[in-house]
Amino acid sequence: MMDVSGKTAVITGGGSGLGRALVLALAERGCRVAVADIETEQAERVAQEALQAGAPDALAVTCDVSRRESVEALADAAWQRFGKVELVFNNAGVAASSSSLLEATTEELQWVLSVNVTGVWNGCSVFMKRLLATGVSGHIINTASEHAIGVPHAGQGFYTASKHAVLGMSDVLRSELPPNIGVSVLCPGLLKSNLWDAQRNRPKEFGATVVPEEMKAVGKAVIERGMEASEVAQHALEGVERGDFLIVTHAHLKRIAEKRWTEIASACDRQAPYYPGCEKFDVNNVLQDVLGGNQH
Template sequence: MHDVKDRVAVVTGAASGIGRGIARAFAAKGCHVVVADVDAAGAEEIARELEGRGVRSLAVQCDVTEPAAVEALAERAWAAFGRVDVLCNNAGVGLTNLVAETSANDVQWIFTVNVFGMLHGCAAFVPRFRAAGGPAHILNTGSEHSLGVPFPGMGIYTASKHAVLGLSDVLRRELAGFDIGVSVLCPAVVRTEIWDAGRTRGARFGGPVHSPEVFRQFMESGMDPDEVGRIAIAGIERNDFLILTHPEVRAVADERARIVGEAFDRYFPR
């Protein structure tokens, strides 16, 4: 997909943070946007903003942990626009805790949003993309943690983002023959409120939980999410598999590659 102008994109988690940045970047390129978020009022606000920029936009309340809600999102998008060209599985949450002290509720919540939310999006949109005949594109939001950032306290989040990368790598090979591209966005620290995503956690996952204030201060030092959005759209238009935003993460990826290489050399000396 060389140009998103006049296309239609669906972005989950688009009422704030990286999702909002992606939605704005699409609009700046002349792409119509379906703004999906569990926060209905926030989604409506962003949709109005995007329409003020000269594109069509639709706000849809959507909880990506519910397959039926994501299926309804796809139905509404096609009903409103007659097509969808790009799906951005961006909705995500995070929580900090030591691996051995993480509750089952915490694990289920993070994986249900970050991993199953992505899978629900693929299940609802991929059959429609294939039926339409392409071209189409799927952007899954991973993280620097997808590439190997073993930060203590972030174990479950890191595991979920490894899953996003692994699933996306297989998905792009499965869809290569259908003119459907797949990208993984791998940002490092971005100025968002994911640090306190637990404040809206539902009762079935144990109810609200708050992160320490120090994480807010840390996240505020991050990249502007609008800049992340611009980088993401450029990567989609180039059909990049990995879309990277922070050059300093290369050191972490190189370290992971070094460890793997040394392990092979140790077990299978050349």
């Protein structure tokens, strides 16, 4: 558990949407903030807003989370400015155009994974290594989505896959880090943002394309009916302060999770029912036994 007030935080994707809301919520709690975004002007604008909202100091950094060297430069800038970092919000994310998996392209897959998965891993790896080296207590918050729990819908197969990956990485990460570094995975539902227009930052190397205006209009209309980003940000900070691993924001997610669990339980009961001694195949038990045996 950690009181976020007065801490030093880095927020990727901080120039708009949920990232901006997280920056301002942290600023209101007296945090120093590094606003990282691939759009420089947006990051600078939000950094100024953070100062007005109560942040003692705010830094804007241009950052492409998909590039390791860019995240390293972000960490360098944050440590040089603030002397330490205690909260890391790996929040930057993108969604491809609403194409079915059979119609989508390899370039779309590579782009989504480079930001949503590699970008999160870059943030975890770069910042956690530095925290471990300095011994500073901290908390890392990876933004996934309700898609990570089980919200598949047509047209966003790559996005859904990437968010499952974020949840999986975060789950492993919490078992690898010491107790003084917390891990949370934020799984918000529909919220107001400009995710519908993420293609504006899609590099040409990933087959940048023009999204039809009618498709943009539909995406915008859907997202505008979402929860306010500021409300989601409050959920996130409260979850960090409680020490929650899973941070959820939308009540309907429980029913979605129950549906997924019912399907899993039914499959297990039909295909692999429990029997005494079956734990011998549990990989965690096997690892413990093998590693323990190697120590003797």
